[in-house]
Structure formats: C-alpha cells, structure tokens
Amino acid sequence: MAGQREMREKNPWHRRPIIIIAVLFTVVIGGLVTMSVMQNKPIHQKYKYGIVLDAGSSHTSVYVYQWPAEKENNTGMVTQKHTCNVKGKGISSYFRNANQAGPSLRECMEEAERAIPTPRHQETPVYLGATAGMRLLRKENETASGNVLLSVMQFLQATPFSFQGARIITGQEEGAYGWITVNYLSDNFRRAQHTMGALDLGGASTQITFESGDHFKSINDFIHFRLYGKEYRVYTHSFLCYGKDQALKLFLDRQLQAHPTGSGKQTLEDPCFHPGYNKSKSVQDIYNSPCVSEVQPSKAEFTHKGTGNWMLCQKNVRRIFNFSECTSSSCSFNGVFQPPLKGQFGAFSAFFFVMDFLNLTSEPLEVSKKKLAAYCSMPWDEVTKNHKKVKEKYLQEYCFSGTYILTLLEDGYNFTSETWKDIKFIKKIANSDAGWTLGYMLNLTNMIPAEAPDSPPIPHAGYVTLMVLFVFVLFFLIVLAYCFFRRSSSASQKQIV
Ligand SMILES: Nc1ncnc2c1ncn2[C@@H]1O[C@H](COP(=O)(O)OP(=O)(O)O)[C@@H](O)[C@H]1O
Ligand SMILES: [Ca+2]
Secondary structure (H helix, E strand, O other), X not given: OHHHHHHHHHOHHHOHHHHHHHHHHHHHHHHHHHHHHHHXXXXXXXXXEEEEEEEOOOOEEEEEEEEEHHHOOOXXXXXXXXXXXXXXXXXXXXXOOHHHOOHHHHHHHHHHHHHOOHHHHHHOEEEEEEOHHHHHHHHHOHHHHHHHHHHHHHHHHOOOOEEEEEEEOOHHHHHXXXXXXXXXXXXXXXXXXXXXXXXXXXXXXXXEEEEOXXXXXXXXHEEEEEEOOEEEEEEEEEEEOOOHHHHHHHHHHXXXXXXXXOOOOXXXXXXXXXXXXXXXXXXXXXXXXXXXXXXOOOOOEEEEEEOOOHHHHHHHHHOOOOOOOOOOOOEOOOOXXXXXXXXXXEEEEHHHHHHHHOOOOOOOHHHHHHHHHHHHOOOHHHHHHHOOOOOHHHHOOHHHHHHHHHHHHHHHOOOOOOHHHHEEEOOEEOOEEOOHHHHHHXXXXXXXXXXXXXXXXXOHHHHHHHHHHHHHHHHHHHHHHHHHHHHHHHHHHHHHO
C-alpha cells in the first residue's frame, strides 16, 4: 500500500485532475489548429463581372472583367476574363446606316453572355466608350454621330446586362484611364514610389500621360487624383488626327499638295512605301476626314508608288508636325505645352503592334532607325512573300507607321537616345490588355478608393498562429508551475517528517 502511494506521488500523471486538464488542453489546441487550417483554406469565391466596349476608330473590342466580390477595393484584383473583337470596322463607319451599328455588336455580346455565369448577368454593368473616330464624326456630322450612339445604346439596353451608358469619351479621359490601367495592373499605386507614364497610339488620336510636378502651365492638361491616400498630379494630352491612320492621311495630303500635276493621272512617289509597291487609290479615301485640308486635288484617283527611301521618308513625315511654334517653356508639337518627360513609360496599342512586327520593341533608338531603313528599302514583293499571313492593309503601312512612331516619340514627345530605354512597348500587363477600358470601369464602379482602406495590424493567419502559440506557452507555464509546486510541497512534507 505504502509503496503504491509513493509511486503515485512520484508520478503526478496518475492523478485524475491532471489527466482531465491534459485531455482538455489537447482538445482545445486540436480545436484551435483545426480552426486555423479551416479559416485559411481558400473559400469558394463569388465573382463579380463588368463589361466595357472600346469603340475605337478602326474597330470595336469587348472586354469582360472579373473580380472576387469581397475584395472589391484591393488593387490588382480585377482581371480580364474574356475579349472579343467585333467583326468589321469601327462604329463611326456606320454613319450612313446608323441603325446597323448596334446589331454589329451582337456576336461579341453573345460571347460575353457565355463568358459570365447566367445568375450574374443582371447585376453586370456594361459601358461603351467611343474614342477618336466618333470625335471626328461628331465634328463632321453631329446628327450622324448621335444616331450611331443611339443605335448602340438601344442594342446594349436589350442585352441581359445592366446597361450603364454609351458615350464619346474625351481625349483627356482616354489618356487618364490608360494611365490608371497600367499603374493599377503594375500595382504601382500601393507598392511603388513612382508611377509609369502611358503612351497610347490609336488610329485617329494619340495620348501621352505621365505624373509631373510641373503644374503651373496649361491647367487644362493637368488632372489631380487622390488614390489609396496619395495625391497624383498627372499631365495628359490627346492629339486628335495624330493616330496612325489619320497621320497617314495628313502625310499623303502634304505629298499630293506638294506635287500637283497638270493633266493626266497623278503619280505619288512615296519614300515611306516599299519599292515595287504600285497601287491606284481613290483621292476621296484621303479627303474623307476633317483632319486633312479642304483643298482637294482635282483628280479622283492617283497612283501610289513606293520608293523605299527611309531618310526622305522621315524628312516628309516630320512635315506633318509643327515643331517651331511654342509659347510655353517647353512643348511637344503644334504649340502644345508638355513638361519635361519623367520616369518609365508603357507604350501600347498601335505603338506595340507596329514595333512588335518590326522586331524593334527592345532595340536602342539608333539601331531601330538602321533596321527600319533596311526594312523600308525591301522590295514589296519580297515583303509580301515573307509575311503571307499578315493583313495587307497593315503590311503595306509598317514602313510608314514605324517611321511615324519614331518621329512622334523622338521629335514630338522629346524622347532621346538616352531616354529611349524608358519606353516599354507592351501589349499586356498581368494578362490584361493595356488600354483605357479597365481604368474607365475601375473609375465608374468606384473600385479605386481615395483613401487607403484600414487593414488589421496583423493578418488573419498570423493572428491564429499567435493564438495557438499563446495557448502552448500557457500550457507549458502551467505544467512548469505545477511541477515547481509539487517539488516544493514534497520537500516541505519531508521536512515535517
Ligand atoms: N496587328 C496590327 N498591326 C498594325 N496596326 C494595328 C494592328 N492591330 C490594330 N492596329 C491599329 O491600331 C490602331 C487602333 O486604333 P483604334 O483604337 O481603333 O483607334 P482610336 O483609339 O484612335 O479610336 C489602328 O490604327 C489599327 O489599324
Ligand atoms: Ca484606341
């Protein structure tokens, strides 16, 4: 008996309360660990969706975006789920048969219906923004542009989505939303010290946008933003008629006016087109735009002949810009104020398509000029043989477009051989297209807050781990205290004995 009691006293685990406490602790700790694992398991996300139609001058694209419903205000959460290019030309080309503009969107909107789960259709906002093609049409024929917009509005209203409006956005908005898109996708608003500038080249207009502290001149070209608790002062300017298709019209007009012919069909010897290129073209196709001069050559047709001389090509391209007039401290061109360039730039849309085709996206400026000169001098039949799959409409213009881009960036915006490396020719960032549409939707759905959202001092996972650790330490301390108590009480018992 005495021996048994002694053993029990030596081994405290034999005591019932201790066993109960140990079991309870094990259960509590097991529970906490399970809870923390369950809490951090990715839960089934509910997504929200948004649709933006980019009604550009050359064509319309439909973008479907998605984001996790409960993370609406976290940057980098919106991703591009689906895109669709509407067949045919841009909506402004329907000026003669406006009621066809809306139905031209049918196939792409049906694709959007398939890309978004049916229960979400009704709550999905759809926006249409038209750019420079419609700006030009409005200038020329306001009724026609109004009818085209009405047609697309009526069509989009009849889709299962929540139609939020169709309008012509301003050049400033186009520039600013492009800037928001590239910086949102690069997570620059919350993580980086600096933002990235945005260069967008379309068919009918081009935009330059960058953060600049120099704000005292030309207030019109500056916008203020407060995003995630930070102030941004952004310079943006849109040049109507300086998209690459309208620039080509300006360029052909200058050349046609410079070499008027008497009787007979006019032949235009063009250094920006390949040698051997020889096509009969309609004069009306050039003069159908408010960008070109009203004095038309008298002939209906002209022969467009390439000579492939890059030096002369650049000299002629420069003539569509006015570099001499400037009443401000510094200008880009045509007397437009532009503060000194700052930081890195993302150049997208036609900047990317053209430079990518020419393999010039990562070449220094001087190398780009040399390569382009060699490309322009290539005979046209060789060019077509080498690029059978490329649309001829694009193929014939790459020499001109490349030269126009280099001239616009160097002589127009004042990039130099040294700052050329700051231009990144990009199509996508984090799997989403660079362009104004995402920024437009983020703004209209209030998805970028002015103030940084309050975040808990430690993340959830850290909180649970700390709690578990805390329970372990507590348990350890209790055991330690118990042992200490046992030892001192048995020592005092011995003393009494
Ligand atoms: N693969 C390509 N190669 C060359 N140019 C292209 C290609 N794809 C699109 N583009 C051009 O990109 C431009 C897009 O402009 P767009 O957005 O329609 O006009 P805007 O923004 O001025 O309203 C057009 O000039 C179009 O011809
Ligand atoms: Ca565009």
